[in-house]
Amino acid sequence: MSTESDERCEARREIEKLRDEIARHNYHYYVRNDPQISDAEYDRMLRRLEELESHHPDLVTPDSPTMRVSGEVEETFDPVEHSPPMLSLRAIYEEDEVRDFDRSCREILQVDRVDYVAEPKFDGLAVSLIYEDRRLVRAATRGDGHTGEDVTANVRTIRSLPLRLPHDAPRELVVRGEVYMLTEDFQRLNEQRELQGERTFANPRNAAAGSLRQLDSSVTAERPLQIILYSIAHAPGVQIERQQDIIQHLLPELRLPSPADQARLCTSADAIIEYHRELMDVRVELPYEIDGIVVKVDRLAWQQQMGTRTRDPRWAAAFKFPARGETTRVREIEVQVGRTGRLTPVAHLDPVQISGATVRRASLHNQSEIDKKDIRVGDRVLVERAGDVIPYVVRVIKEERTGEERRFRIPDSCPVCGSEAIWSDDEKSVSCPNLSCPAQLKERIRHFASRAGMDIEGIGERTADQLVEKGLAEDLADIYFLQKDDWLRLDKVGEKSAENLMRAAEESMDVPLQRFLVALGIPLVGEHVADLLARRYESLQGIMEAEEQSLLAVDGIGPGVARSIAAFFSSSGNCRVIRRLLDAGVHPRADSGDEGDRLQDVTLVFTGRLQRWTREEAAELARAQGARVTSDVSASTDYLVAGAGAGGKMQRAESMGVEVIDEERFAEMLQG
Ligand code: IVH
Numbered sequence: 202m203s204t205e206s207d208e209r210c211e212a213r214r215e216i217e218k219l220r221d222e223i224a225r226h227n228y229h230y231y232v233r234n235d236p237q238i239s240d241a242e243y244d245r246m247l248r249r250l251e252e253l254e255s256h257h258p259d260l261v262t263p264d265s266p267t268m269r270v271s272g273e274v275e276e277t278f279d280p281v282e283h284s285p286p287m288l289s290l291r292a293i294y295e296e297d298e299v300r301d302f303d304r305s306c307r308e309i310l311q312v313d314r315v316d317y318v319a320e321p322k323f324d325g326l327a328v329s330l331i332y333e334d335r336r337l338v339r340a341a342t343r344g345d346g347h348t349g350e351d352v353t354a355n356v357r358t359i360r361s362l363p364l365r366l367p368h369d370a371p372r373e374l375v376v377r378g379e380v381y382m383l384t385e386d387f388q389r390l391n392e393q394r395e396l397q398g399e400r401t402f403a404n405p406r407n408a409a410a411g412s413l414r415q416l417d418s419s420v421t422a423e424r425p426l427q428i429i430l431y432s433i434a435h436a437p438g439v440q441i442e443r444q445q446d447i448i449q450h451l452l453p454e455l456r457l458p459s460p461a462d463q464a465r466l467c468t469s470a471d472a473i474i475e476y477h478r479e480l481m482d483v484r485v486e487l488p489y490e491i492d493g494i495v496v497k498v499d500r501l502a503w504q505q506q507m508g509t510r511t512r513d514p515r516w517a518a519a520f521k522f523p524a525r526g527e528t529t530r531v532r533e534i535e536v537q538v539g540r541t542g543r544l545t546p547v548a549h550l551d552p553v554q555i556s557g558a559t560v561r562r563a564s565l566h567n568q569s570e571i572d573k574k575d576i577r578v579g580d581r582v583l584v585e586r587a588g589d590v591i592p593y594v595v596r597v598i599k600e601e602r603t604g605e606e607r608r609f610r611i612p613d614s615c616p617v618c619g620s621e622a623i624w625s626d627d628e629k630s631v632s633c634p635n636l637s638c639p640a641q642l643k644e645r646i647r648h649f650a651s652r653a654g655m656d657i658e659g660i661g662e663r664t665a666d667q668l669v670e671k672g673l674a675e676d677l678a679d680i681y682f683l684q685k686d687d688w689l690r691l692d693k694v695g696e697k698s699a700e701n702l703m704r705a706a707e708e709s710m711d712v713p714l715q716r717f718l719v720a721l722g723i724p725l726v727g728e729h730v731a732d733l734l735a736r737r738y739e740s741l742q743g744i745m746e747a748e749e750q751s752l753l754a755v756d757g758i759g760p761g762v763a764r765s766i767a768a769f770f771s772s773s774g775n776c777r778v779i780r781r782l783l784d785a786g787v788h789p790r791a792d793s794g795d796e797g798d799r800l801q802d803v804t805l806v807f808t809g810r811l812q813r814w815t816r817e818e819a820a821e822l823a824r825a826q827g828a829r830v831t832s833d834v835s836a837s838t839d840y841l842v843a844g845a846g847a848g849g850k851m852q853r854a855e856s857m858g859v860e861v862i863d864e865e866r867f868a869e870m871l872q873g
Pocket of ligand 1: 288290320321322323324325326327367378381431432497514517834857
């Protein structure tokens with residue numbers, strides 16, 4: 202044997218060991234909340250693994266912890282057949298129905314007593330996972346119970362789910378459970394989406410479903426998904442007698458998250474009812490949403506004996522919680538101006554108790570929502586709390602209308618500064634475009650200074666708030682006119698920080714045009730549209746003078762966006778602020794100078810983790826040089842740029858004879 206293959210053999214052994222270790226530590230960290238090593242040690246292991254994999258790309262396998270995000274974008278979800286089918290559950294609501302259920306179980310089984318396992322009914326979406334030879338090979342949604350959708354790439358991004366099981370795991374294993382989102386994570390996600398002008402999710406369940414059904418798994422990877430498993434559908438050779446054993450022993454031993462701490466063995470209908478009551482009481486304090494409990498006959502042999510009806514098993518039932526909603530009256534609808542300039546209609550309600558809190562207001566989100574639900578002032582409405590927290594109007598109780606109710610329309614001007622409001626085409630967003638609207642100034646400054654905008658280090662939320670509160674900034678341009686003494690008036694700002702802030706402001710002045718446009722916070726203009734504008738007009742002046750018609754002719758800009766841009770720059774107040782910014786020395790430059798054709802007509806695919814850039818950044822650089830960047834290797838691919846952890850695409854490239862190059866080589870090509 203040559204030394205080279207010795208080294209390879211050694212690497213393979215170390216890689217295997219690291220992957221097992223990392224899988225074990227993931228379980229302690231994500232599932233048990235009881236890390237066994239420090240973050241630094243964990244990072245070291247991960248880095249070592251990445252290093253080995255980058256030297257031996259052929260040893261990279263999909264179950265490596267470095268491969269959580271595949272980087273491939275799918276076009277559709279492939280169908281997956283479920284075997285056995287994924288059943289649903291009959292729903293029951295009353296205590297008497299629990300007693301009936303228990304009685305019928307005892308009758309069918311001809312026994313005096315049946316033990317049940319009661320578990321929370323997690324409000325997420327059901328998934329089925331297949332492990333073969335300890336590796337996660339497939340994950341699918343429930344679909345119609347017989348055929349689901351292949352969401353393997355997305356499920357793999359869930360950190361608490363092991364991609365490989367311990368050595369003593371069964372060779373074949375099908376487990377089932379629920380993908381869900383923590384209430385807190387759901388709220389944070391929605392806040393973030395609101396700020397970015399994206400549609401918010403109605404509840405954690407929808408957020409989880411929307412996140413799991415993403416064709417681009419790198420999007421899913423950014424979403425805080427959780428998973429919990431509660432049943433084993435297939436595990437040949439494994440001796441198990443009870444549901445209890447599955448959730449208390451088998452799943453935890455396989456390091457799969459299970460409801461071991463939440464489930465309870467109930468030996469009577471009364472015990473089930475008691476568990477249901479207890480969970481209903483603590484429901485609002487749980488970090489996730491549940492909509493009832495699931496009761497299952499504990500003995501698997503008895504489950505088998507009882508069998509299933511067409512769609513649901515005889516041995517289980519979902520004992521649901523009553524709807525948490527209450528009815529109340531809409532007293533008035535007020536329009537609030539959010540920190541981002543969005544006009545949001547808010548219903549003022551007769552105070553009502555829901556899930557332990559007094560609810561007085563509910564956001565109605567936008568005009569389209571008001572119209573869709575036909576909500577009028579004076580209406581009696583059913584109100585629930587999304588994620589058991591945020592109140593929302595479910596529907597109007599139309600039978601109780603008296604004819605006195607008043608239709609509502611969001612006004613065409615900002616209620617705070619009076620500027621003409623900008624409506625999006627779908628009526629889902631109305632914004633005040635005034636750069637100096639007092640309701641928005643703090644947030645506008647924060648956004649202006651953020652990394653996506655002018656990137657002024659040191660001006661975050663707290664600084665922005667103080668600049669406005671202390672009267673130091675009345676518009677964005679004031680930031681550049683502040684003297685050292687002004688900065689020193691801010692809390693916790695001493696000589697040194699004041700100097701740093703001034704320098705950061707100074708350094709931010711030379712800014713790419715695209716980022717300057719983002720910094721302005723023009724309604725409906727994000728990074729992408731800003732980029733289109735910068736490329737098409739090449740100067741701020743050009744954009745400011747562009748007519749709506751001309752804007753509309755830009756590929757990728759629709760009527761609502763064109764109208765918004767034209768309205769923004771037609772405001773004399775906004776133009777004054779922009780003029781002051783330019784007077785202060787802000788210099789937005791069109792970046793076309795860097796455009797080149799060094800990669801003209803070259804087709805590239807990126808895979809794996811690069812050192813210097815994210816794949817998106819690298820793709821952007823390549824495009825700037827005229828390259829075509831695609832998501833997958835095909836006959837027309839010229840080069841595959843492979844970073845650490847490259848896997849399937851690399852093999853495909855090699856088998857198709859496509860040249861594989863590393864990051865260094867790519868960097869050289871960019872330089873020409
Ligand atoms: S057992 C045959 N256990 O409820 C048994 N389901 O209405 C099938 N669910 O599709 C499921 N928590 O998505 C079971 N602890 C739990 C559950 C649970 C939530 C969901 C699951 C299923 C639906 C049935």
